[in-house]
Amino acid sequence: MPDIGGSTRLYAVLGDPVAQVRAPGLLNPVFARLGLDAVLFPVHAPADRFGAIISGLQLISNLDGLLITVPHKFDACRYADELSPAAALVGSTNAMRREPDGRWYGDNFDGAGFVAGLRSAGHDPRGKRVFLAGAGGAGTAIAAALLGAGAAHLSVFDPDPDRLSALTDRLDRSAPGRATGSGAPRLHDADVAVNATPLGLNPGDPLPFAPHRLPAGAVVADIVMRPRETELLRKAASLGLSVHHGIHMLDHQVALYRRFFRLDP
């Protein structure tokens, strides 16, 4: 890590809680390797204070970028002057940068990072039937990216019917007929099954879906990063299914952040 001095440029990651975030451990070494005098620090921003905190941070002259995590990705859109197509489609942003003209531009790399991770592990979703559990922020971003990457069909499960239909309506506008919603997991014909819920973060969580109902040869992917081996992935592995860990999504976002924040020489 480079020494911090008066000329250091700032990046912050905002969440509530924030203790679990991996971004400082991933991006500060990148700054150091690139010889950049910059630091990324965690900002614990309770929901009722998020607006004042992000507004204040955006006014700091030596702060160049923000990462946004749970539960602020939706609300953060209000603090962007412009959104990327991906962020606008999912209605949430997880990365914002100050443009040369001072405006704040928001993008969302959750979906792109997840798909890049899948591809690099040899699980290209193109032409595949995908099951996705969770129509929240991460689920929405991943659903849009999977369809954008050419998934043949996407079946989304969420116990909240309003959230589910909001997502499928949105997906239907960008990829008509390729996504369906369901109040019960549709697993029997899935090539890839993705957990995009927080289930698995805490010991004792129920499984987000039952991996034994998947066909042989299916890939089970989790977005939960801690623990690395979730109960879902352990069960899937014991059934002989391929597993794909949550950390890949973040690993592959680092390359996207480097480009987004214009860190590379």
Add this chain to the structure above:
Amino acid sequence: MPDIGGSTRLYAVLGDPVAQVRAPGLLNPVFARLGLDAVLFPVHAPADRFGAIISGLQLISNLDGLLITVPHKFDACRYADELSPAAALVGSTNAMRREPDGRWYGDNFDGAGFVAGLRSAGHDPRGKRVFLAGAGGAGTAIAAALLGAGAAHLSVFDPDPDRLSALTDRLDRSAPGRATGSGAPRLHDADVAVNATPLGLNPGDPLPFAPHRLPAGAVVADIVMRPRETELLRKAASLGLSVHHGIHMLDHQVALYRRFFRLDP
């Protein structure tokens, strides 16, 4: 420097400009030596945005303290729920901490740090006649601390008569009859002469006062830290006077900050 992770506690130093601040280079190594998972970063806060920036920072749950430098030390008092006697006397604060009950407490260590530095160099101001150039933020804090430390007499020079009388009125309330203001430097009978103006920061600055008019044996102290050897100190040394560098004020503030921020085990 410790690695920054999601659980790292935050401290910030606010100024405009901020590139010159020494606090990150002094305090981050202290955090590391004490084994604290904490980081101090610089915040470039333009004056017209200072209120929104400091208010936002104070709402961050994992931010425990703020240092304030030029030109915000006066304005920062508005963002403290309570001021120490030193901060209240000089009407400015350069260090604020979050109390266990969530309130923000502001103190001012400019004067105490300066006096501690003088003492540790063998120049105890007790009983001495002191000349001070500059009735701004630093000058005000140093004037109050010098009188508090038992200086026999303090002569303050500032070309701005309003600023000068505001300071001497204030000093007269806490130490009646021991401080006088003057529109011209009173040097001939000074034991200690202090530059508390920014003159010397930039090459080509005029001298804040003429050291050759001081009596033999006088001590010349500067609060300018960069360059270390200001023109004033060079001239004073060439005249055979004792010199006292600006960095001592900050060095001795570090110990005060450690206690103020409750860093020590």
